Amino acid sequence: MPGTPHRYALVGTGSRATMYRKAITERSDKARLVALADTNPKRIARHREAIEAAGLPAPAAYAAADFDKLLAETDPDTVIVTSVDATHHEYILAALAADKDVICEKPLTTTGEHAAAILAAEARSKGTVHVTFNYRYNPLHEKVAELLRDGAIGEITSVGFDWLLDTRHGADYFRRWHRESENSGGLLVHKSGHHFDLVNWWLDAAPVRAFAKGKLAFYGENGKRTGHDRGYARVHGSALASDDPFALHMADNPGLKEMYLDAEDEDGYIRDQSVFAPGITIYDDMMALVDYDSGVTLSYRLTAYSPWEGYRVHFNGTQGRLELLVVENDHVNPALKGPNGASLHGTDASPEEGWYELTLHPFWTKPAKIDLGDYQRAGHGGGDVRMLGVLFDGDTDPHDRSANAQDGVNALAAGLAANASIATGQPVDVADLLK
Numbered sequence: 001m002p003g004t005p006h007r008y009a010l011v012g013t014g015s016r017a018t019m020y021r022k023a024i025t026e027r028s029d030k031a032r033l034v035a036l037a038d039t040n041p042k043r044i045a046r047h048r049e050a051i052e053a054a055g056l057p058a059p060a061a062y063a064a065a066d067f068d069k070l071l072a073e074t075d076p077d078t079v080i081v082t083s084v085d086a087t088h089h090e091y092i093l094a095a096l097a098a099d100k101d102v103i104c105e106k107p108l109t110t111t112g113e114h115a116a117a118i119l120a121a122e123a124r125s126k127g128t129v130h131v132t133f134n135y136r137y138n139p140l141h142e143k144v145a146e147l148l149r150d151g152a153i154g155e156i157t158s159v160g161f162d163w164l165l166d167t168r169h170g171a172d173y174f175r176r177w178h179r180e181s182e183n184s185g186g187l188l189v190h191k192s193g194h195h196f197d198l199v200n201w202w203l204d205a206a207p208v209r210a211f212a213k214g215k216l217a218f219y220g221e222n223g224k225r226t227g228h229d230r231g232y233a234r235v236h237g238s239a240l241a242s243d244d245p246f247a248l249h250m251a252d253n254p255g256l257k258e259m260y261l262d263a264e265d266e267d268g269y270i271r272d273q274s275v276f277a278p279g280i281t282i283y284d285d286m287m288a289l290v291d292y293d294s295g296v297t298l299s300y301r302l303t304a305y306s307p308w309e310g311y312r313v314h315f316n317g318t319q320g321r322l323e324l325l326v327v328e329n330d331h332v333n334p335a336l337k338g339p340n341g342a343s344l345h346g347t348d349a350s351p352e353e354g355w356y357e358l359t360l361h362p363f364w365t366k367p368a369k370i371d372l373g374d375y376q377r378a379g380h381g382g383g384d385v386r387m388l389g390v391l392f393d394g395d396t397d398p399h400d401r402s403a404n405a406q407d408g409v410n411a412l413a414a415g416l417a418a419n420a421s422i423a424t425g426q427p428v429d430v431a432d433l434l435k
Contacts, residue, residue: 005028005030005031005032006030006077006078007032007034007075007076007077007078008020008024008031008032008034008077008078009033009034009070009071009074009079009080010033010035010059010080010082011037011064011070011079011082011091012037012038012081012083012105013040013044013046013047013082014043014082016082017047017080018047019384019388020080021051023388024392025050025056027392031392033059034060034074034075035060035061035070035073035074036059036061036062037061037062037063037066038063038064038083039063039064039266040266040267040269041266042258042266044061046259047059048061059074067090067094071094071095071100072098077101078101078103079091079100079101079103080103081095081102081103081104082105084177085107085110085189086183086184088104088108088109088114089109089111089114089117089118092109092118092129093117093118093121095127096121096124099125099126099127101127101128102127102128103130103132104129104132104408105131105132106131106132106193106408106411107185107190107411107412107415108129108405108408108409108411109408110189112413112433112434116434118405118408119406119409129405129408130391130402130403131404131405132391133194133401133407134380134384134387135194135195135380135381136201136383136401137380137382137383137390137401138380138381139372140324140358140372140375140381141198141381141383142401143358143370143372144202144313144322144324145201145399146399147370148203148322152320152322153317153318153320153360153362154317155317155318156203156294156296156315156317157317158298158299158316159199159297159299159315159316160298160299160300160312160314160316161199161300161312161313162300162301162303162311162312162313163191163192163300164303164306164308164309164310165191165302165305165306165309166305166306166307166329167245167306167307167332168309169309170303170304170305170306170309171219171246171305172248173190173304174220174273174275174280174282174304175271175272175274176273178190178282179279180281181281181282184282185419186214186283186415186419187282187283187284187286187302187304188214188414188419189412189419191304192302192414192415193412194411195300195302195311196290196411196412196413196414197410198313199298200407201401202315203292204294205293205294205296206292206293206413207290207291207292207293207414207417207430208430209290209291209417209427210289210290210291210418210421210427210428211288211421211427212288212419213287213288214287214418214419214422215284216283217284217285217305218284218304219275219284219305220275220276220278220280221276221278223274223275223276224276228276229274229276230244230247230274233273233277234270234272234273234274234277235247235248235249235250235273236250236251236261246274246276247274248272260272283422284304285303285304285305286301286418286422287299287300288301288414288421290414300414307332308327308329309327309328310325310326310327310328310329310354311325311326312324320360320361320362320365321360322361323358323361324356324358325356325357325358326356326375326381327353327354327356328350328354328377329350329353330353331352332352333351333352336350336351350377354377356372357369358370358372386401387401390402409434413433416430416433417430420433
């Protein structure tokens, strides 16, 4: 019926869900959040209160285990999945079985088996899957895509990509559920999926093989050797954490306090573990060589304990070279915290200095600096706003930035192959993981 709001259900009501809740609430004339599901009722309650405060009816609340009941009783048009990575497939498969569309936070899933199951389920369903790779929508990345597709450096032969997570943002993965590989697939899946997807999109190619190395070099019990470990297990209630630059003080932040600290009694989830506490099963220092079906080779490195945050990517071609440097913040000032008390990455810009340089180096010609104006450092470089416009407003997408389930699998594939290579010490073919 014309004018009937599109009905959304959202499963997983942690921090990332907030962006989608706000986007739907701000579009109440054409979108409605009809249901929320989570393992923790207090986190659901916080989102419901925020929706009611905006003058809108609170969505129905469901335990995550009752997701099938949610689908039957509230009949959403689209399901948004922002739960723990390793559970994504459960809700995607259930939604597709009910012929619902799905919007899923990256990564699509964390195993090759589940990836193959999602592709098969989508083929049977009337619903489709969209994976939210917001970095595609960053204007800098759009410009890179435009230059490469216009042949600015000729035929692309190789790519180098070095991504640095600082000791504010990078550390945050080692104090929360991401620290366990069984939950997140490790950073090569959870975080690098963004980066692998960018390369896939830039090249219009898919990874076929990876050889990788990885280690836990800085966090975890390395802190005893380096002197960074203050000796506490979690921040809350520990005097030892009072002046630790690696500590997350949830009690000082109303949002984190309500969403996590005050909700601990429901599920026992500890959001403020010491980044040097035992139990970490992911790597903080990784490198990979990835072969693509186009013949291009990628050299990739991710460091999660850098003194500054940003990335360098370069493309070699038959007519020159293209280089992008993005400094998201040039250092970390421990006295400055983001609105969530933990990480300024993504939603809000760092108060430290940041900039970009995009340079085209043609053969036999002086390099040309490409100026795109001021760099919007908040919202994933302006990507979030553009992505939400495509998702919820039907904005045109001339750069073909929307990512489907196959794109999600291709972004996951390099990380899965890299993890398997680290475990075996051998190159791993993507096809062997997605049978």
